[in-house]
Amino acid sequence: MLSPMLAWHVLSLAMAIVVLGCTVAFFLRTRKARAHPGPVLVCLILSSCLNMMFRACTHLVTPDAPSFVGIDFHHETESNSTLVLYWGTLYFASATTFWYLMLAMDLISSLSNPFLPFQSNSLIHHTLAWPLAGVWCLLYDVAVYQQPKAVPEIHLRMVTHLPLYGSLVYIMFALHAAGAKSRQLTTTIHATTRRMSKLIVPYLVVFGASGIAHLGIYVADVSNGKPLVYSSYVDQLVGIVSTTVLFVLFYFDSGGCRRRGLPPQDAQQPTILSPLDDIDEAGPHTQPLPQDPPFPRMQSTANFNVDIAAELRKMVMDLTRMGIVSVAARDASDHPTSANRVPEDFATVERKRITFWGGTAATVADALVFEDVAPSVFQSLRQLAGIDQSSYLHAFNAEENLREVCSEGKSGNIFYFTANRQFMVKSVPKEEFDTLRAILPQYYKYLVQNESSYLCRYFGCHSITLPVGTRRMYFVVMQNLFIHGPPQQRYDLKGNTDRRQAIPTAQVEGKMHAAIMREPIDKLMMDIDFTRIHQCILLADADATTVKLQLKNDIQFLAEHRIMDYSILVGVRYTANACFHRVDMAVPSKDGMTMYDIGVIDMLQRYNWRWTLQRWFLGGFLCKDMGDVSAVPPAQYGNRLIRFVRQSMFNQARRESRSSLFTNSTQRSGLTVSEDHPGGSTPATDIWFVSNLSDEMIDIHDCVLLQETS
Known part of the structure; x- marks a missing residue:
């Protein structure tokens, strides 16, 4: 028969596994759960569950340890497996704290400036949660772990929770200041921020309550003069309860039951x-x-x-x-x-x-x-x-x-x-x-x-x-660019192939057939799609020469001003009647049955240290061809795109590779078929095409x- 303490740790481990599995299931199956701040909450629950699992395993491996912090105090005598579990517990405990902080920062940012989207700055600070947990573990290792018995065992628990209390202090002061700014307006703005607060604050209340509970355990230990026998288990219970409450809140908010929020009649007061x-x-x-x-x-x-x-x-x-x-x-x-x-x-x-x-x-x-x-x-x-x-x-x-x-x-x-x-x-x-x-x-x-x-x-x-x-x-x-009508096809071209594919390989044949039959393709396509479908821009010789020369001059102008990451946007519009004259920036095809809207877009990015860092990361860590990534210096970026314009974009010789099965259709639409199979796959962001919205x-x-x- 299992001892009560052993059964407790097994129960804790089982609870963590169940909560983690249910959370992931809700996240994958429920669209609402995947909307922001759903991913933040999933990372929060994930960290909390992994903390519970590592801690339970730590106690199962070392059943004789008087407490969790006691493993640190006597780590010289512990096995390597125990120390790995110990550091895993410490890492995910601090990661849980920092994910609470990320959630709070979302709300603080929105309250401080609700005119910006809720997740407008989330990509930057959310990437810091996991690294910050690692930094804290490194600091703890240098300041505490490598200094045997420098901190009395009775105070070790509070030291491990320092990120928690530091975050709580910051959140309280920042929310107070942000709330004061929010109350400057008594219009729909303040009511909207209040509704957002009602969604996020319950999670932060759980965070604060767990901090108070941990503080109570510490005070009890200090009053006793040494760690109590059951302090470790009460501390573990606090983690189990807080994780369970997080899951319940997430379940309700992800559509498991009716969502929390203000009733419609309380939503807003009109503003004139x-x-x-x-x-x-x-x-x-x-x-x-x-x-x-x-x-x-x-x-x-x-x-x-x-x-x-x-x-x-x-x-x-x-x-x-x-x-x-x-x-x-x-x-x-x-x-x-x-x-x-x-x-x-x-x-x-x-x-x-x-x-x-x-x-x-x-x-x-x-x-x-x-x-x-x-x-x-x-x-x-x-x-x-x-x-x-x-x-x-x-x-x-x-x-x-x-x-x-x-x-x-x-x-x-x-x-x-x-x-x-x-x-x-x-x-x-x-x-x-x-x-x-x-x-x-x-x-x-x-x-x-x-x-x-x-x-x-x-x-x-x-x-x-x-x-x-x-x-x-x-x-x-x-x-x-597409003021004259919706294009049947759109291409965003940068002249490279790294992460420049929007059409999955399995769908290429169908898209090729749709293009040959002059049918619309809704998705914005990129360089690899251009190569596979061979949407060669077939212009009259004079027009092709003029367009290539002008694009070359435009690209050189941008390169001279250290601008990069721009692209050539091409819209393909099929016409019912032949047209042989230019209309604004639209150029007619050789047979007059297709109009090409051409423009250089996204031309306000200057090459800086961030692009340099991205380039070296892609080349050094991901082993990508550093000459093929988008993050290259402006001169190299421009020369590569000019080479693409000269050699590929208007290359009529590609017509020779098309299949005879589609000869008639190809001659009409200006399409060719190729055997090329470049690699890469990344979905594109479409912000320019609005006709079908x-x-x-x-x-x-x-x-x-x-x-x-x-």
Whole structure:
């Protein structure tokens, strides 16, 4: 018969295995559980369960050890297997603490600045949880483990929990400060952050309760003068209970039962933002704004992926839209239209103060400022592209809804298209915003001299402060490449093959057949797909020469300014009637039955130490060809892409390799079939194709005051 203590450790081990298995099952089977913060919670429960398992195994291997910390105190006499289990326990105990910290940081970030998506910065700090646990174990090894009996056994338990109490202190102060910032607004913003808090705080309460319980055990040991007989088991029980409670909360939130949250009637109070005057340097000037209905009530979130920024993004985009309209509506005399620009034009930053308030309190955010960078320069760029002031203003008319797409990518950026799909408003990191400002004089000069350039057309560069927090959001206005209609195929080409495949090998044959039959392929394809499907761009000789030369010049321009990681976006549109003339950036095929939309996109990344580190990591640790990865210096990146344009992109000789079975279809569509089988597989991020999106148009109802500031 098992002894009671042995049975206890077996039960603890079994509980950990069951909880871990159920958690993984819910995560894999339930879509809500995979939405953020589900992955964080899974990592949290995973760490906690592994901590329980290692600890139970430690006690099973050393049944005579008086306590867990006693193994450290007498580690000179312990076996290697026992010490491995001991260090595994310590590592996963600290990892559990740091995953609690990651969850808290998500909430703190959102409360500090709820205008940003909930997971906008998660990729950075979440990657630190496991390494931080390793760093703590290393510090513990140097400061405690390698100093035999330097810390009395009675205090060892508290030393092992130092990350826990340090995290708790930080979380309490940070949440208090973040909550104070959140309460600055009594509109839908504060109600939204409260609902997010109701989702996350219960997990943090479990964290705090376990910390209090561990502290109580320590106080009892100190009062006794030595570790109590049952201290280790009570400490173990605290871990079991907290892990079980975590699992129960996760089960409810992942759809096992009805989700916690506010009832719909308590969700939000409506907010009305009042129209005010636009004051410029010449004096007051009233700009009429549409009499929009009140800001709509926010619907309660019914799934696990609580989007703290859903309604707030609407407000931010309307503030940005109103700012764009305000600066674009200025008299043409304020911004001379001459192509000759002086250096001061590129350095000009016009600021407008934005004031808005909720309908329930006199909370006024006077610090909001909309900034317009180099307005006269971008006005000239719009005129250079044939966009007059009236059409630009109409695209951003308040009566025309903006369409949000891919609103929460990994970067947390926001993407909006105007209703006529002519322009795209995209939030960008400050680094890319600064890059555009830095190259703007050369970019402007280049476009004036190369009106047929395929470089992405930027028509505005703006930033806006936010009602809470201290951050700014940065936006650029760009031309939509696919304004003339949805392409049947899209290719994102960088000239290399590492991780440049979107179509799984098993689906290649079907996609080839679809392309030959001129059927649409929804997925954005990349270089390997281009090679396998052989979507050769067949142009008339004169057109091919012109396009290749212009692309070469564009790429050289970017390389000269240390820009890399850009790509050539190609849209393939089949036409019912033959067309042999260019339409904007669209080039007709040789037979006139296909139009190719071509543009260079994502051209604001400069080569820096992070790209160097990524390159050496891919080459040194993953044994990849360092000349084939995307993270290469700008000159090498540009030369590689130019070589691809010259040798592959317009290579009509590939037609000789096509199958005779599809000869007639191939001649019509410009497709060829190849036996090439390059490797690599990575899904692509599609943010440019919006024609088939089914997102509902977003209604935004705000009115704002835009005033010039010094």
